[in-house]
Amino acid sequence: MSRSLTFSFDIGYASIGWAVIASVSHDDADPSVCGCGTVLFPKDDCQAFKRREYRRLRRNIRSRRVRIERIGRLLVQAQIITPEMKETSGHPAPFYLASEALKGHRTLAPIELWHVLRWYAHNRGYDNNASWSNSLSEDGGNGEDTERVKHAQDLMDKHGTATMAETICRELKLEEGKADAPMEVSTPAYKNLNTAFPRLIVEKEVRRILELSAPLIPGLTAEIIELIAQHHPLTTEQRGVLLQYGIKLARRYRGSLLFGQLIPRFDNRIISCCPVTWAQVYEAELKKGNSEQSARERAEKLSKVPTANCPEFYEYRMARILCNIRADGEPLSAEIRRELMNQARQEGKLTKASLEKAISSRLGKETETNVSNYFTLHPDSEEALYLNPAVEVLQRSGIGQILSPSVYRIAANRLRRGKSVTPNYLLNLLKSRGESGEALEKKIEKESKKKAKKKEADYADTPLKPKYATGRAPYARTVLKKVVEEILDGEDPTRPARGKRIRMGN
Structure with missing residues (x-):
């Protein structure tokens, strides 16, 4: 009896799986496997590797340019800087300006604040690829990134500093208060340090710089600061404010203008x-x-x-x-x-x-x-x-037990839709509805003290994180x-x- 052969291939980016199956007909319920195996390619041996690397670099460059353009447009629309200031060349050592501002040696002018923010837009700190890991696995980093983070931490310990800007200045031997110190630095000098400072540290120092500059720069309101550098994703109301300034963000964009990014759409590539x-x-x-x-x-x-x-x-x-x-x-x-x-x-x-x-x-x-x-x-x-991740996170956090039924339903519905819910948001929601928020205030105060001891992000503004299922049904x-x-x-x-x-x- 003649048997037909079927050749099957599973083509991946680093391997090709193959199998040869023999069957009498297409309806044969019991085909036999004549042979199977996998061909593995050496690391980075794919012909498209270089092209993929160049594409990744182009996308990174474009994302930085878009990030800088959005922040600059916001500052111009808020009348913090002029369009002419927005187009000026950068400062030779913006990290020096940032360090002096953090230490209280300098009050940043609007143009200097723009130079500093533009530098931070290039150097936002490393967050262990958090947005990717939420879609793929618990650990989105790699060995090289971990080594650079450790090197950054070692430099901070060596100089006794707590911020990226101050650490770079110490390593480059820049002295605060010396007017011509920045001119002694070559532009790429800090890039040769092979460091990756944790994102949380960079977030805190940027907010500190903005808060120190706010009283002396007209237009730099608390609302503008939040739009630029808040830790949690932008709310619907904040996105509406940005639209008024002519800045439209994609629906899958998460985070502030400086620290946000588009969330990878792995689940939507192949349906x-x-x-x-x-x-x-x-x-x-x-x-x-x-x-x-x-x-x-x-x-x-x-x-x-x-x-x-x-x-x-x-x-x-x-x-x-x-x-x-x-x-x-x-x-x-x-x-x-x-x-x-x-x-x-x-x-x-x-x-x-x-x-x-x-x-x-x-x-x-x-x-x-x-x-x-x-x-x-x-x-x-x-x-x-996990049957209902939104309900589960409210119960696990201990917040669900102290919310009124109406606010509890609102919080659960927001979480189901992927919206951001923070303890501060729930507290303001309780107060706006004329309900008591005393129990939640006590919990926020207690948890904030614990977070402060561990030098973690403020509990009040930390979004609740349900354990959503990933992939497709x-x-x-x-x-x-x-x-x-x-x-x-x-x-x-x-x-x-x-x-x-x-x-x-x-």
Whole structure:
């Protein structure tokens, strides 16, 4: 009997995976693998490596130019500097101006403040690629960056300084109060120090410079300072203010004008299709008399899956766990599954301990479950027990318990939509609604003292950070809902469209 060979390739940026599969026909349910393997490329050996590096450099240069242009436009519109000042050449040693301002030896003029901010726009400090790590993993840095951060910290310890500007001046032997000191510095001198100062340190020193300059520079209001250098993302109201100044930011832009950036859109680059919905739409289109090509196009268009950060996926994930839990070797009853799901909805999540406790309280302490083994298979498996990250972070932070029901709902809804929520925002919201904020004020004061001892960001302005799911859901919303309904009814649905291979393309 003749057998056909299928060659499959998985092409990555540093490797190519391959497999040769032999089958009698396309419908063969049991093909045999003739061979498979992976070809690995040496590091940076890809022909597109140089092109990719140049593209990255061009994007970095452009982002800096856009950052400087936005800050300059804001200062001009606020009448802090003139358009002519905005176009002037930079100071030979702006870090010297910053250091003198921080130490109280100099009061910055508007043009000097512009030079300093323009320098900080090039040297914002290192934040361990926080925006990337939120989308990919907990650690977005690399060994080289870590070494540069350590070198910067060693220099600060060596000179007994607490800011980037002062450290650079000490290392370059610049003396404050010496008028011609900046002229003795070559422009790229500080760049040869091979340092990367932590972003948090740079944020604090920039805010300090702006706050020291505000009383003597007309137009440099607290609102302008926040727009330039605040730690948390801009609010809707602040974006509206920027629009009045002619500055429009993309929806995925996070942070202030100086320290913000566009969030990577990893989840939106490749949107997969739900196999169940695809098959349903495909068959429906063929029954209508449409061509096979037209049916495929229609199916691919209507079967896109949502992001994992949606209520339907969180409930689907939780329901699948409840379906896989065993008590004395038997699946949980529909009643217990519904009770556990309702508990998770109220608390925002379950834990391994709370899951075992809830089951034993209903079935007896002698009941043996597979909960312990289930959540030791993978170190991150317990993160799947988060049902509502917005509710969970409010409860975990201790803030949810001291909010009124109405403010609690507002906070939860903002967090679900990806909006920034800080303790200060909630306190102001309570006061604006005529409600007591005494308990929250006490908590802010207590937590701020702890943060101050650790030299961390101010607690009052630190946004709450829910643990959102990343990536894409495996199925369309309707399929996710259907699976949840079946599991809560006590059924054990198999994964949809897994038993039959569906060709979803040419």
